[in-house]
Every structure is written in C-alpha cells, then in structure tokens.
C-alpha cells in the first residue's frame with residue numbers, strides 16, 4: 516500500500532485564504548495514480564479536528580477558517596492513520612508578515628568559533644587609543660559553490676576561521692593574521708570572526724600592524740561575483756567601526772585615512788591586488804566618521 520512520507524505547505528497562512536498542501540514523497544518512487552487518489556487529509560487545531568477529507572489525492576486545497584486566526588493547524592495526509600510524523604504546521608495570521616527582515620551583525624569570538632588551542636593567540640596588546648586607521652583586505656579563499664564570495668551558514672564561518680589559523684603558518688605565524696575577518700552572508704547578515712582581535716597587533720599590513728585594524732573579507736574580490744547584499748554589508752561594517760570609535764575607546768580611529776575614503780586598501784601601501792578590484796570600487800561605502 517502507498518504511504519505518504521512527507522508533505523509541504525506554508526508555515527504562515529492568512530485566515531480566509533485558500534492554501535494548497537502537497538504530499539511530496541512516498542514509500543514508492545513512482546506511485547500509480549489509483550493509489551495517489553486514495554490519499555486522505557486531516558486538519559487539526561490542537562486536539563480538535565477541523566476537517567477530515569477522504570480520497571482527495573496528492574494535492575489538498577484548504578480554505579483556512581477565519582475564526583482560527585492566532586492558532587496553528589496541523590495538516591496530515593495519510594492512507595491508514597494520520598500521524599504527526601508526516602505533517603506540516605501552519606500558523607494562521609490576520610495579515611501575512613511581508614516586512615523585510617532586518618539584517619544584523621553577528622560577532623563570533625574566538626571561543627565561539629572554537630579556535631584550536633594548539634595555536635595560541637598571537638600579537639601583543641595594543642591600547643585602543645593607539646589605533647588610527649583601518650586596512651581592508653581579502654583572504655582570497657572562496658566558497659565552493661556558485662556564490663563564491665557569499666557564505667550560507669555560521670558553521671561554514673567557524674570552519675573557515677579555523678583554517679585561517681594556519682593559512683600562513685610559515686611566514687606570518689600560526690594564527691589568523693587579521694584583526695577581524697568579515698563574512699558576507701547570503702541572507703544579508705554580516706558575520707565578523709575575531710582574528711587576533713581589535714586589542715592586539717596583527718600580521719596583515721607590513722609596517723602598520725600596531726596602528727591599524729586589519730579587516731579582511733573572506734572571498735576573492737578580484738572576481739566580479741559580489742555578494743547579493745554587499746553594499747549594505749559594507750555600510751554595516753562602517754556602523755560597527757563607528758561603535759568602536761564612539762563607544763569602545765578607539766577615539767583616534769580614522770585620524771589617518773586616504774583621500775576620499777575612511778578606510779585604506781592594502782594596495783594603498785603595497786603593490787598588491789589585495790583587497791581586489793571589486794571591493795576596491797566600493798570602499799567609500801564604509802563610513803564611520
């Protein structure tokens with residue numbers, strides 16, 4: 516006998532609207548139509564049965580009762596017995612929430628990304644008032660999917676931070692060379708992984724590692740594949756730097772800056788492609804003064 520294995524439907528539905536629920540997988544790969552036709556559907560709100568519909572088939576169209584606004588319903592396609600194991604839950608609302616989610620900065624400390632303690636934190640303590648400038652780099656490490664400069668999950672970020680601990684072991688030492696590593700997330704968030712940190716000297720910009728914070732974007736920005744939310748993420752980084760300057764004691768940050776921008780590019784002081792031409796064009800978006 517055909518059994519339903521999974522079902523799909525929206526997590527949020529508007530009271531009074533007509534919603535389509537679909538049984539999406541079964542215990543057989545190509546079920547005969549005659550079997551599909553016998554799929555029944557049960558809708559419950561808590562312990563109360565809202566609707567039981569027999570022999571409906573794979574697709575179930577259900578008009579959401581208006582009087583259930585504020586409640587959730589559980590929709591279960593079944594052959595013999597309805598079970599929560601094969602179900603989808605829809606929250607019934609008066610109006611769908613269509614407001615865009617606001618993106619956020621997520622700071623990951625070394626403890627949070629679980630720095631390998633085999634490699635102790637390097638750099639010497641630097642007083643915040645000594646910091647006068649910011650250098651931007653890119654790591655030239657790309658993601659292994661189509662969106663090479665965009666990161667999907669926090670787990671990926673943690674893994675990448677650990678890789679950065681030993682990436683330049685032989686010349687720069689076994690630690691992340693940068694103060695901070697910035698990850699442009701696919702959902703628009705900006706994740707800042709703590710490298711040596713804002714209170715220690717770095718190994719990112721020869722001759723400037725005490726006075727400058729070195730912030731490196733994870734990716735290769737010589738390539739034109741820019742993250743979808745790139746510009747707003749640069750603006751977010753500026754906001755984060757402003758907080759350091761105004762609230763965290765980095766009172767001199769930005770006193771040294773190039774003409775027309777508030778951050779330096781690595782290439783401003785060294786013949787290098789770093790931080791990549793596609794980030795270089797947008798460096799003026801990082802504003803914190």
Ligand SMILES: [Zn+2]
Nearest residue numbers: 652653781789
């Ligand atoms: Zn660089």
